[in-house]
Amino acid sequence: MEHNELKEKILELKEKLPVTLVAHYYQRDEVFELADITGDSLELARRCKADDKEWVVFCGVGFMGQSVKVIAPEKRVAMPKIACCAMARMIDSTYYDESVEFMEKAGIKKEDILPITYINSSAEVKAKVGEMGGMVCTSSNAYKIIEKGLASGKKILFIPDRCLGQNVANMMGLKSCVIGDGKDPNEADIICYDGFCSVxxxxxxxxxxxxxxxxxxxxxxxxxxxxxxxxxxxxxxxxxxxxxxxxxxxxxxxxxxxxxxxxxxxxxxxxxxxxLSSTKPECPTMNETTLEDVYRTLKEIEKGEVVNEIQVDEKTRKWAKVALERMFEL
Missing domain, CATH: 3.40.50.10800 (NadA-like)
Incomplete structure (x- = not known):
C-alpha cells in the first residue's frame, strides 16, 4: 500500500474508532505526525489517563505502554510494536534483588536502602521499588526526587541508568559509585546500577x-x-x-x-x-513502529482481535502505581 493511501486509511480509522493515537518524541516522522498526543514518556501516560477514548494506541517502547496501564487501568492499551527499550531490559526482578544483596553484603542494611528507578524500567521493577518504599523518577525531576530521597538519611539505590544517577550526584556535589566498579558503596551517597542508554x-x-x-x-x-x-x-x-x-x-x-x-x-x-555525533544517533527500538504497524493495529481494534494489548497483573500494577504516585506527590 502506498504511503499516502496508508495515511488516509489510518486517518479514516481514527475517526471511526474510539481510539487515541499516541507517539513518543523519538518515533519516526511518518508516525509522529499522525498522533493525537505527543511527548515524553511520563507526559504521555498522564495525558492518556485524562483522555476520554476507550483505546490508547501507543507508539513507543514497552515500558511506556505499561505505564499507561498502571496509571489508568480502565484504559485498553494496544501497541503497534511492543518494542523494548534496551536500558529497561538491562534490569529485571532478579538483577534488582542482586543489587540489593550487593549493598547488604557491603554492610548496608536493607531498611537503610531507598530505591529509586528511572521511568525507563518495567512495571515489574517499578513494583519491586514500590514495595521497598521507593519511587520513580524521570530525567526532568531526578534531581528533586533524589534530593527528597536523601532527606530520609538512607542510601540511594538508583536504577537502571548509571549516567543519570552519576550526573545528578555531580550536580548535587555528592559521591556516587556504580555496582561492579570496585568502589565501596558505603562511601557513596548514590549507588548506581550499571545500565545505560546505547544511543x-x-x-x-x-x-x-x-x-x-x-x-x-x-x-x-x-x-x-x-x-x-x-x-x-x-x-x-x-x-x-x-x-x-x-x-x-x-x-x-x-x-x-x-x-x-x-x-x-x-x-x-x-x-x-x-x-552532536559523527553517526546517526537513532534509537533502533523506537524506530521499529511503522505506518503499516499502526494501520494493522487499528484494523485489529475494528475487528475486536487485538494482538499486542498491554496487560499488567494486579499486584504488579498496585505497587508500580505506588512508586509512581510517590513521584507525583512531589
Missing part, C-alpha cells in the same frame, strides 16, 4: 571538541543519559522537554549541537542546529 553513549567529549572548534560560540545541549564526561563539557543538560525549551529559547542565529535521539533533534529547528 546516548554515542556522544563523546571529542564530538563536543569538534563542534566547538568548527563553530566558535556554538552551544552544546545534552540529555542526562549522556556520559558524565560529556555533560561536564556541555552548556546545558536537560530532559527531552527541557532540551526542546532550551533550544526554542535560543536566538535563531545561535548555533547549537544537541546530544540526544536523532528524530527529536531534526524536528527542533530549521537551521543552525546539529546532531
Amino acid at each position: 546516548h553513549q554515542l556522544f563523546t567529549v571529542d564530538d563536543v571538541k569538534f563542534y566547538r572548534k568548527r563553530y566558535p560560540g556554538i552551544k552544546i545541549a545534552v540529555h542526562p543519559e549522556c556520559d558524565p564526561a560529556v555533560v561536564a563539557v556541555s552548556d546545558f543538560c536537560g530532559s527531552t522537554s527541557q532540551l526542546i525549551k532550551y533550544v526554542n529559547e535560543l536566538p535563531e542565529e545561535q548555533k547549537v549541537a544537541v546530544g540526544t535521539e536523532y528524530n527529536l533533534v531534526h524536528r527542533m529547528r530549521d537551521k543552525n542546529i546539529y546532531v
Whole structure:
C-alpha cells in the first residue's frame, strides 16, 4: 500500500474508532505526525489517563505502554510494536534483588536502602521499588526526587541508568559509585546500577571538541543519559522537554549541537542546529513502529482481535502505581 493511501486509511480509522493515537518524541516522522498526543514518556501516560477514548494506541517502547496501564487501568492499551527499550531490559526482578544483596553484603542494611528507578524500567521493577518504599523518577525531576530521597538519611539505590544517577550526584556535589566498579558503596551517597542508554553513549567529549572548534560560540545541549564526561563539557543538560525549551529559547542565529535521539533533534529547528555525533544517533527500538504497524493495529481494534494489548497483573500494577504516585506527590 502506498504511503499516502496508508495515511488516509489510518486517518479514516481514527475517526471511526474510539481510539487515541499516541507517539513518543523519538518515533519516526511518518508516525509522529499522525498522533493525537505527543511527548515524553511520563507526559504521555498522564495525558492518556485524562483522555476520554476507550483505546490508547501507543507508539513507543514497552515500558511506556505499561505505564499507561498502571496509571489508568480502565484504559485498553494496544501497541503497534511492543518494542523494548534496551536500558529497561538491562534490569529485571532478579538483577534488582542482586543489587540489593550487593549493598547488604557491603554492610548496608536493607531498611537503610531507598530505591529509586528511572521511568525507563518495567512495571515489574517499578513494583519491586514500590514495595521497598521507593519511587520513580524521570530525567526532568531526578534531581528533586533524589534530593527528597536523601532527606530520609538512607542510601540511594538508583536504577537502571548509571549516567543519570552519576550526573545528578555531580550536580548535587555528592559521591556516587556504580555496582561492579570496585568502589565501596558505603562511601557513596548514590549507588548506581550499571545500565545505560546505547544511543546516548554515542556522544563523546571529542564530538563536543569538534563542534566547538568548527563553530566558535556554538552551544552544546545534552540529555542526562549522556556520559558524565560529556555533560561536564556541555552548556546545558536537560530532559527531552527541557532540551526542546532550551533550544526554542535560543536566538535563531545561535548555533547549537544537541546530544540526544536523532528524530527529536531534526524536528527542533530549521537551521543552525546539529546532531552532536559523527553517526546517526537513532534509537533502533523506537524506530521499529511503522505506518503499516499502526494501520494493522487499528484494523485489529475494528475487528475486536487485538494482538499486542498491554496487560499488567494486579499486584504488579498496585505497587508500580505506588512508586509512581510517590513521584507525583512531589
